[in-house]
Amino acid sequence: MMTTLLLIALAVVAVLALVRAARRHYQPVPDLQVLEEYTRPVDLAALRNLIDPAEEDYLREHLPADKYRAIQRERLRAALEYVQRTAYNGAILVRVGEAARRNPNSEVAAAARELVNNAMRLRMNARLAMVVLYEQIVLPDVRISVGQVTDTYENLTQGLVRLTRLQHPVYAARVSSSI
Numbered sequence: 001m002m003t004t005l006l007l008i009a010l011a012v013v014a015v016l017a018l019v020r021a022a023r024r025h026y027q028p029v030p031d032l033q034v035l036e037e038y039t040r041p042v043d044l045a046a047l048r049n050l051i052d053p054a055e056e057d058y059l060r061e062h063l064p065a066d067k068y069r070a071i072q073r074e075r076l077r078a079a080l081e082y083v084q085r086t087a088y089n090g091a092i093l094v095r096v097g098e099a100a101r102r103n104p105n106s107e108v109a110a111a112a113r114e115l116v117n118n119a120m121r122l123r124m125n126a127r128l129a130m131v132v133l134y135e136q137i138v139l140p141d142v143r144i145s146v147g148q149v150t151d152t153y154e155n156l157t158q159g160l161v162r163l164t165r166l167q168h169p170v171y172a173a174r175v176s177s178s179i
Helices: 002-027 031-039 044-050 053-062 063-098 106-138 149-165 169-178
Strands: none
Touching: 002 106, 031 063, 031 149, 031 169, 044 063, 053 063, 063 106, 063 149, 106 149, 149 169
């Protein structure tokens, strides 16, 4: 009986995951002019500070162990939120890039391919970083770097600005500040 209930629960979860993925697939591609309505802002400087090993060392040296762990967990939760936002923005920019890849201008199509590749790399790095951050929240003394997410996100932002300059130069500055 327990096995049957477990299988039914797993089947329901699988169906819900498929429905969610299908709904996400059919969402419209955001227009670059209103991209900030679709993306979530990420403060890269704040994220870099939250995952900086030197900051972690400073806190470890200047705080009692229990206080350090509590503060470090809060910092890791904030970093996790930023990393989740980068993954979400990466998904949005994959759709933007896929739409732009069909552009007849070869330079725009090349910039779009680069944007899609960077967005996919970011999503993969962000997912791995989330696992690491969850582990560090549980065990705050574990030291594993997730800095590659910030570098990949910065490259993605530059790629988006390049694509925007090619398609809609007027919106390049605004797009850069929206993600």
